[in-house]
Amino acid sequence: MKVLVTGGSGFIGSHVVDKLRDKGFEVRIYDMVLPSIRKDIEFYQGSILDLESLGMAMMGVDAVYHLAAIADVKDVFERPHYAESINVRGTINVLEAARTHQNVKRVVYASTTWVYSDTIETNVDETTPLRPPSHLYTATKLTSEYYCQAYSKLYGMNVTIMRYGIPYGPRARGAAVVPIFVSKALKGEPLTIAGDGLQFRKFVYVEDLAEGNVLALKSIAKNKIYNLDGKEKVSIKQIAETVKKIIGNVKIEYIPARPGDFSGKEVSSELAKKELGWEPKVSFEEGVRRYINWYKKVEQEKEAEWARLDNTLRTQL
């Protein structure tokens, strides 16, 4: 089976690519930027705003994973008009290209548990009624979900919507809480916690998320929505303590709470467990350990590269 992954050069997309390859799928990436990890992969460079180029990338493809997006909520806040074009028009382009390629039997869409941010209920699952979102990022992701559902109803396209929890792990962007704490700890800087640090989040290890994406191709998942969230509740204090436990000799500082800090929703992933047989396997501590090992390796490689460049310059001058 041949699969196209839009956004396959990104954080989550690159792990989806790895997992699909492990399971024996033929994979092609469609992204604006080159994959930094894999060189041995079929890669189409282009934007999801380019319908013609997307169509060419879908030639001979059986399923499409659509992950390309402006995924950082801060970027969406700063560039709402641009983010809307990628996250909304980009999605309809992917759906439209898939519609005109009869060989595409499934589109899997990468959504987010942020769609529950404004619900009245605190315990939520895929049947919980959603409310108009307060954030533009969520609005773009929800619009895309609706487009997927409309394409399914109007054109008989098989779509599967996966709502991811907060991912962490190797190749994560630097702006999230785990990467910030790890980078500070390794630089010998204190970890700062606003308030008592007892506010919890659930985090999902990125390879577990990738596994859930592969399972989304199961027949039962046609035209369904699944939450893929972590199992453990982890407080900010626990994150800091886990990082301290692994790295050692780290100071944790407390500052006054910020008003309006998000209080987490309890997102159920029971449906994914029941129908797809998906459960997160990697514990938070193990996931952080793997992230730290990856981070250290990347830092060492960067230092070695600088040293090599320095040497080259010295010999040339």
Ligand SMILES: NC(=O)c1ccc[n+]([C@@H]2O[C@H](COP(=O)([O-])OP(=O)(O)OC[C@H]3O[C@@H](n4cnc5c(N)ncnc54)[C@H](O)[C@@H]3O)[C@@H](O)[C@H]2O)c1
């Ligand atoms: N990271 C999270 O916290 C999170 C949580 C829930 C859902 N998601 C969703 O998962 C998906 C992947 O997120 P991520 O964290 O891996 O993001 P990422 O930024 O690491 O990856 C996104 C990829 O999309 C590509 N891209 C952006 N614009 C493009 C365009 N016009 N054409 C082609 N490619 C383009 C980027 O080059 C990048 O490789 C997104 O749809 C995001 O909304 C992310």
